[in-house]
Amino acid sequence: MNRTFDWDAAGDALPLxxxxxxxxxxxxVLGTLVAAVLGLAVAVAGRAPSRFVTVPVKAxxxxxxxxxxxxxxxxxxxxxxxxxxxxxxxxxxxxxxAAYTSEVYRAGIDGVPKGQWEACRALSMSPRRTWQAVIxxxxxxxxxxxxxxxxxxxxxxxxxxxVITVHEMVxxxxxxxxxxxxYTEAFTLAGLVFLVASYPTSLLMRxxxxxxxx
Amino acid sequence: MSDFFSTLxxxxxxxxxxxxxxxxxxxxxxxxxxxxxxxxxLAAGSRLLLVRGVxxxxxxxxxxxxxxxxxxxLYYAMPxxxxxxxxxxxxxxxxxxxxxxxxxxxxxxxxxxxxxxxxYEAAVALNMTPLHRMRKxxxxxxxxxxxxxxxxxxIQLLKCTPLLWLISAADFMTxxxxxxxxxxxxxxxxxxxxAVYFVLAYTLTLLxxxxxRSAKRRLGLHTGGxxxxxxxxxxxxxxxxxxx
Numbered sequence: 001m002n003r004t005f006d007w008d009a010a011g012d013a014l015p016l017x018x019x020x021x022x023x024x025x026x027x028x029v030l031g032t033l034v035a036a037v038l039g040l041a042v043a044v045a046g047r048a049p050s051r052f053v054t055v056p057v058k059a060x061x062x063x064x065x066x067x068x069x070x071x072x073x074x075x076x077x078x079x080x081x082x083x084x085x086x087x088x089x090x091x092x093x094x095x096x097x098a099a100y101t102s103e104v105y106r107a108g109i110d111g112v113p114k115g116q117w118e119a120c121r122a123l124s125m126s127p128r129r130t131w132q133a134v135i136x137x138x139x140x141x142x143x144x145x146x147x148x149x150x151x152x153x154x155x156x157x158x159x160x161x162x163v164i165t166v167h168e169m170v171x172x173x174x175x176x177x178x179x180x181x182x183y184t185e186a187f188t189l190a191g192l193v194f195l196v197a198s199y200p201t202s203l204l205m206r207x208x209x210x211x212x213x214x
Numbered sequence: 215m216s217d218f219f220s221t222l223x224x225x226x227x228x229x230x231x232x233x234x235x236x237x238x239x240x241x242x243x244x245x246x247x248x249x250x251x252x253x254x255x256l257a258a259g260s261r262l263l264l265v266r267g268v269x270x271x272x273x274x275x276x277x278x279x280x281x282x283x284x285x286x287x288l289y290y291a292m293p294x295x296x297x298x299x300x301x302x303x304x305x306x307x308x309x310x311x312x313x314x315x316x317x318x319x320x321x322x323x324x325x326x327x328x329x330x331x332x333x334y335e336a337a338v339a340l341n342m343t344p345l346h347r348m349r350k351x352x353x354x355x356x357x358x359x360x361x362x363x364x365x366x367x368x369i370q371l372l373k374c375t376p377l378l379w380l381i382s383a384a385d386f387m388t389x390x391x392x393x394x395x396x397x398x399x400x401x402x403x404x405x406x407x408x409a410v411y412f413v414l415a416y417t418l419t420l421l422x423x424x425x426x427r428s429a430k431r432r433l434g435l436h437t438g439g440x441x442x443x444x445x446x447x448x449x450x451x452x453x454x455x456x457x458x
Contacts, residue, residue, distance in 0.1 A: 062445060159280055
């Protein structure tokens with residue numbers, strides 16, 4: 001059964017993989033958006049004055065963070081059969097990563113000097129305006145590199161979506177491998193595409209981290 | 215509901231065996247990852263450009279090419295290419311070990327770099343050999359720094375073990391999936407899965423916190439009892455963990 005790498009099969013598979021890659025990118029971008037917005041909401045809710053808000057919020061994020069993405073995905077897909085798999089994938093990815101990004105935001109918010117809060121108080125700004133005009137602009141700037149890193153992480157976890165039949169790159173690779181008995185070529189190429197896409201992005205994030213003085 | 219749990223009771227030996235596979239994959243995978251973390255992390259601090267270069271390349275390769283693909287490559291492609299076949303569990307252990315070893319090496323590198331330079335200089339001034347210096351001065355301090363980040367990686371590794379289901383390794387997820395398909399109790403099955411993984415994750419966190427406490431004690435630092443129940447999150451990722 002020993003065989004060498006078949007370049008023809010690789011050339012054959014590439015267009016299919018790139019087709020799937022578009023879905024991969026779409027899921028990453030939309031999933032990151034969900035995670036970025038939801039994470040911020042969770043972080044702000046975690047600072048609410050009432051414990052009836054903060055305790056449940058903390059419990060839910062802990063639970064989401066400590067349980068496997070794969071189980072969450074497969075479970076959601078089995079329960080909401082009428083929803084399109086890609087939508088489920090994006091939402092579940094977003095929620096899972098929101099549990100992480102909320103912590104990033106929390107650290108960013110904690111990093112805003114106390115004097116800023118006191119100044120808002122002294123100027124009798126409303127809570128809404130305090131958050132919008134003073135706290136968040138400073139906090140978000142600090143957390144951008146960390147958010148970017150989670151986006152890269154999410155990108156590398158999008159293959160999980162193949163399990164719930166989203167036609168992203170790894171799904172296509174697996175299908176091609178099964179049809180042509182060419183798993184080697186399909187998976188090697190898919191891995192290289194991931195490497196080529198994620199390595200420059202992580203270099204960029206490192207640069208951003210340096211520039212923002214981390 | 216009762217249908218699900220009576221089936222669960224009937225299948226208890228298989229469920230137990232599945233849980234054992236999951237635990238084995240987590241423990242063996244993280245041991246391999248720990249070994250690689252230190253090998254690659256120490257190599258990254260070498261004075262030789264070649265050693266540093268090899269370490270860097272290996273790390274970027276295994277971080278960049280997605281765990282999922284590595285696992286499938288080992289399971290599907292390697293037998294085709296080399297004629298050499300690993301058992302599904304071993305595929306999992308190797309893939310988890312390589313992938314998380316690459317991430318872990320960054321933790322080791324970062325923690326060693328974070329030990330104050332004066333400690334290193336003092337050890338040189340006391341005429342310690344490089345090995346002695348690393349063992350008695352640098353590593354005990356770096357190790358304390360590493361543990362929280364390693365805890366994060368360990369939990370992430372645990373959360374990846376349900377992937378074994380996809381390469382038919384008969385892990386915990388596989389057995390519960392089987393019972394779900396027998397009974398059709400989707401909600402109960404997935405809630406049980408989530409709960410069990412949560413308990414596993416929390417247990418591992420507790421054990422790692424105990425480890426951290428004893429490592430800190432060795433340095434003469436004492437921590438309160440409450441810190442044992444704390445879970446670790448983003449803070450550690452942004453400091454010692456570095457870029458993902």
